[in-house]
Amino acid sequence: MTRAQAAKRVRADKRSAADWDKGITIIHRGRVYPDGRVVRYQQDPILAGVTTARKVNVLGGQLDLDRVEKVIHPRYLSLLERERLHDLRRSGASMRQIAAELGRAPSTVSRELRRNAASSSGYLPHTAHRASVRRRLRPRQPKLIANPELQTYVQARLQQKWSPQQISRRLGKDFDMVPSMQVSTETIYQAIYVHARGTLQRDLAGHLRRGRAVRKPRRDPHQRRPRFIDPITPITMRPRVVETRTSPGHWEGDLIIGANGKSAIATLVERSSRYVMLAHLGDDRTAESVRDSLITTMSPLPAALRGTLTWDQGAEMAEHRAFASATNIEVYFCDPGSPWQRGSNENTNGLLRQYFPRSSDLRVHDVNALRSVADELNARPRAALGWDTPAERLSALLDAS
Template sequence: MPERRTRAIGGSVDLNVVEKIIHPRYLSLLEREQLQDLRRAGLSIRAIASQMRRAPSTISRELKRNTVSVRGYMPHTAHRLSVKHRARPRQAKLVANAELRSYVQGKLAKRWSPQQISHRLVKDFPTTPEMRASTETIYQAIYVHARGDLTRELGKQLRRGRIARKPHRQSDARRPRFVDPMNSISNRPAEVDSRKVPGHWEGDLIIGALGGSAIATLVERSSRFVMLGHLGRERTAEAVRDSLITTVRHLPASLRGTLTWDQGAEMAEHRAFAAATNFDVYFADAGAPWQRGSNENTNGLLRQYFPRGTDLAAHSVDKLLAVAEELNDRPRKSLDWDTPAERLSALLEVS
């Protein structure tokens, strides 16, 4: 986490450290504010300690150590000063011990891992306790204490070649793909499942060779009517948003109901798309492609025209319109051998 420094009497202090709750035995900022109020009310140290359920010596030391303003005890200043007093800076082990540092650097140059180095130190220097460094100490020396060229030099010698630590996360925690909250498919109207009401769509991208190109695909659930959005080599959320808006711009209001998409980051602009088109956007559950079954099936059919491993940017807007028209004129078993175009037209007449 980057530092957020602020000035305090006696020097600056990192706000991340100030705000961190370490242990209940330390006075919190709220307690220091309460202490100020009780002190101003004229209560004795023992009375203050009784109300705050703290030892009188704790209150006495707090007032003595952290009253540094001519205006008396100031809780925010006191809290920051307490953090500075709590610090116990010391020189890093590999900085202070030149022999140990030289050994570690030599083994890193031979592509040894920090864990191998740590355990080998015990074997190579069995009677020299100064020649000890835990695995974490070595990583700290690389990622924290080394600076500039030394950081790059040591980091590149690690097997992964990183010059900065990669933060870990819980294995079962799904990282959010975008800022605006997703509207889950579980909140989608029940009428969508029946496929009797037109205007509910499923969408996705089909990807070209090496992920360098894409086409947006939209399928109407009741009729299996297909629409394709041109993207070329752009797969950003903004490009997908604009392509979808262009693709659906001629749809009547009766066909602008819902759009169900997977949780891909390309749909990060879903709110902007919804505002521009009056669609309600829902997201399928992670790892549940069957919740967008019509779209998955259609994407398979589209691979007849756009094979895997080919450059999809080579296809013009007119080509995409022609492919969509050909698919919409193809009879489907699921439609009792009607075509999607015929079924959509019939649904519109009824509605």
């Protein structure tokens, strides 16, 4: 059954059915994925009510506890090192002995005890750590607030639709000998978008080329969520026999996309014979639709033709584990940006563009039309096959095996 049919049979909603199908467990305010990842939902601050900030007392005031607990760089003494320093100091160890134990310079230990020791209680590691974090803040007035002349210059150029980079570079030419009139591109962007400081007029953001009211967030590419929930099997782990093209049953697949990206067809090519099969998708190329269409297309194949399937790392194959379980065909993924690793499929997609031009709507082709195109292509002699047709070569391979 399709997922929608199964959900209807057990009277479940679409979201729950999708979660169950993917092996996702629902927990309080979060979800647990099959690979062990736990995703917590962020609570709406309106629903959560007023929450108090996590503050700690420091010599001379208070400090945000989140800032205290954040690890900046190994060159700063950590809280564990400060606790160790405190214990060694109480045991009577000298500064050089403490430095050797911590792997730090003696001057670092001496400076730490001189700067962060409380006068009444001596050296306390937690108090010292908080004092160090607070000293590291070094708050200062933004340059565009401290220099009204510079602020006027920047605002005037922004109103003339100059970009922050153009303003920054021009300042370097007009005031090359005046450091106070120099400002970086990033400083101008922060003055525009960080409205709490009130550095520049808020409506100046409308003069930028993109005209955004808020800055577009950028994520660390190393912290992005993986494209696939289930771990993928790379092409390097594919059986060596696939490379020889001597045994049938090893396929390459991809999608061809129609006009404006609103329609698609899944294409399958058998590596040894170049035999082509087409899977109907219409206007729905989600991972679930691709999975169901490939299962419908490849399930009738005999066991001898169910070996492997090689695909690129497109999100449409996120349901590869469910497809492999249903068809007994192992799925292997190419390296990123390596279309030559499934060259037969790339070549066949070029031939198929004769039937399905890039500017056409692929939704008009039903299952019967796709089967007719595949039959016509499989009856066309190919130079790579010694001018045999894919249908003839596949039949000969099946007879031989």
